[in-house]
Each structure stands twice: as structure tokens, then as C-alpha cells.
Amino acid sequence: MSTYSLEHVKYLKELKRKKCQIYVTQILIIIIIFLIWELLSRLNIINTFLFSSPSNILKTISSLLNQNHFFNHVWITLYEIILSSLISLLLGFLIATFLWWNSFWRKVFEPFLTILNSLPKVALGPLIIIWVGASINSIIVMSLMISLFITIINLYNYFINTNQNYIILLKSMKATKYQIYKKVILKANLKNIMSTIKINVSMSFIGVIMGELLVSKQGLGYLIMYGSNVFNINLVITSVFVLGLISSILYYLIEFIEKRIN
């Protein structure tokens, strides 16, 4: 450490200071927004019945925390996200691998995938409920609809766009297709696979909430729906809050894993 020149020490300090500034400003922005929100509601400028207020949200959270079933709701939503995310990643991986392996079927399925991916899946909601039934299965299917196709398309595009020189090199060594897959395709795309997982999880999240809004008797999406039906805005905003919290935790968790891998 002490071997650095004075200028470099100064440079490092400056770097640290700037980073700190950014963090502080971010936190300040959040605090200011909440303060203004609270102030406006205290001064009766906005109607807390419609817009709630930070103190009301806190109260709602503390009362929810005292009820067992709140964690149940959170857990159900989390469980659905993890389950559908795992299923769509697994299926996505298998199908993307198959399409990379076999260019005939890739060309056959390409337009279907594009259409399925661009179709607004919410439109399938009513059908899914009729076909699968108003249960947790509907939610998983809804979520799969939303996350699976983008996962497949992303993965196989990454797979087929792998640096050709790596593949030529392995072919010149008389590698089998499986060896090329294992030693090049998977390894060269590790970063891309991680970013696909990120997209997949957030898509599954969207799908699960969408499904819960459509059918469900449990979960955060259900709480939001229920809250809006009985006009309990505190409950709605609090649930949205918890959702935001879960999604950022998931995001940073994956990012943490991503950094560990690289």
C-alpha cells in the first residue's frame, strides 16, 4: 500500500469519495421522496385513502408481520417464482441445446418461436385458467408462457453465435459434437447464460404476479388484488413494496453469483 505514489493515493481516495457520494445521494433521494409523501399526507394535500402514506405503510407492515399468513403469501409467491424459473430454465436449456444441435429443427421452429415470443401472453390467461384450472398450476403455466420462449431464443442465439474459431479449432482436433458443446459452447457462454438467468427470473416474476392477479387465493399478487377490491390502498402499496424488495434481492443474489463465477 505505502509503495504507491502520493498522487495515486490521492486518486484512490477521490475514487472512493465519488462512490460514497453516489450512495449517499441515492439514499437521500429515497428519504426525500418519503418525507415529501409523508408531509403531503399530513398536511392533507393528498388523500391518504387513495395514496396511502409512509407511516400507514409502516403500520400495515407491522400489523402484517404479526399475522402468520403474510409470510405465507410472501412464501407462496417466492415459491412460484423459483419453481417456474427452474422449470423454464431447464426446459429452455434443453430446447436451446436441441435447436443448436440440429439445424433442421432450428429452422423449422424459428418462426414458431418468434410468434410465440411476441404474442402477448396475458391474452392466454383466460384459456389457461379454463384448461389448467384455477390453481397454482395456472400460475406456473402463465409464468412459463412468459419466460420460456425468451429463454430459448436468447440461449440458442448465444449458442449459435459462439466464436467460430473455437469450434473450428476443436473440429480440427476431431472433437465430437458433444465435446464442442461441453468444452466450448457452455464455457464460452457462461456470462451470457448468467444474463439469461437474470432475464428468466424477472420474466418468471412478471408471469407469477400476472397469474396471481388472474387466479389465486394466496400470494402477493392476490393481496394486491384483494386490497384493491376492498379499497385497502395501504395493503396494495405495501404488497408492491414487498414485491420490489423481493425482486431486488433476487437480482442482487444472481449478480453476486455471476461475480463469483467470473
Place this chain on the structure above:
Amino acid sequence: MDNTILKIKNLSKIYHDIKGETLAIDNLNLDIKDKEIIAIVGPSGCGKSTLLSILAGLEDKSSGEILFNGKQKLGYMLQTDSLFPWRTILDNCCLGLEINHINTKENRNKVLNLLKKYGLFEFKDKYPNNLSGGMKQRVALIRTLATNPDILLLDEPYSALDYQTRLALSDDLYKIIKQEGKTVILITHDLAEAISLASRIIVLTKRPCQVKKIYNVKLDKQSCPTENRKDSKFNEYYDKIWRDLDVNL
């Protein structure tokens, strides 16, 4: 009994696409002798890389024969080093051993010896990003040598590098090939590289390519490539081959 190691007989290659067909190689005949370094030069786009790809088994030929004298192992080296950034230098070098399921301790030790011999041992646990372009190409050569091939197929191996590095690597390549006793088929567009390195130069015609001329390079004193460039006969060869290539823009 001559020492021909590889015989190319009436080799032809046609490329097909929806607009039509292109004859890339037309009835090419060539004999390659054991332990010789031959350089193949030709106008750009003449099909010299195609020829090498066919020899390496990466592309199919349309007709003709490629006859090896006995079982010959081939090592193919690309224009770019193509080292895997996620593998250490040692693991990159052992790639061919892994692919062929001969990644034994003994073979790994051989690779380590090669790394030691050619000044890369201290980098064995480093990743390619830590190495200069020239060093990476040297690693790529060792990766090619790791499976102990009899014939090296080099496709413009140094064309992606700067001039000084290329000169240095030519010497390097020459030294390594001679020490390891390999037959080399080198594709290059750099005439100076060809003359200074090779014992025989094959000049190809424009597409569809055929053998236009063969030069047996006989310099006054055969030495390492950078010295060969100073040889009195060097410019003579250069002029002749340059005229053969008949480059027009």
C-alpha cells in the same frame, strides 16, 4: 522408396450456393516430403485456405485423392490464437489431449516440457489475457504440438500480429519446427515470410487454383528466417515470385 509423406492427386473443390457454383480448386497435384517446410503462396481468395481446410479434414473435397504415407497425425493452427480465455495457458495447451482422451500425466509433462523449453513455463497458470499477442501465438503453437502431430498445417499463423512480432515469431517457429522435427505446410500471403522460412514454395494460380510454379529455395547460407532475409538470393526469389503472382488492383 522416396520420402513423400503426403500426396495430393487431382484434388478439386467446388463451392455451391443458391446463385451457382464456384470452382475453388481445380485438379491440384502436390507431393509433400517428410520434414520439409513448404510455403503456399497465391493471390488472395485463390483457395489456399480451402486447400488447408480440406487437408485438415474441416471441409470435404469434391474429387481427387489425398494419400498419406502411413498414419500421419495432423496439427492445424488458425490465423488467430483462439486460446480459450477461461482456461489457463497449461489447460489451453492440453485441449487437444483432452479431446483425444490422452490427457495422461505423461502427456501433460511433455506439454510442461514444451512450455519450459520455449519460455512459457512461468505463465502456465496465467490466463491468455495476461499475455501479449506474440506470446499467445506461441502458446497456440505449443497447443498444436501437444498432441505430437507429424504434419503441421499453418494457416497464415501470424497475419494478425504486428510486423516486429511476426519477424520474431518466424525465427521462433523455425527453431521449434526444426527441433521438434515436423513437416510443415504454411499458408501465407507474406512472400518474405515464405522465402525466409520455407525450403520449398508453391505458387498457386488465381481461382480456380492450380500449382503455377514450385521453387526450391536455395539460399547461400541457410539460417534462421531473419538472417535469411539478408541473403543475396533473397531478393531474387522475391522478384520472381512477385511476378508469378501477377497482382493487379
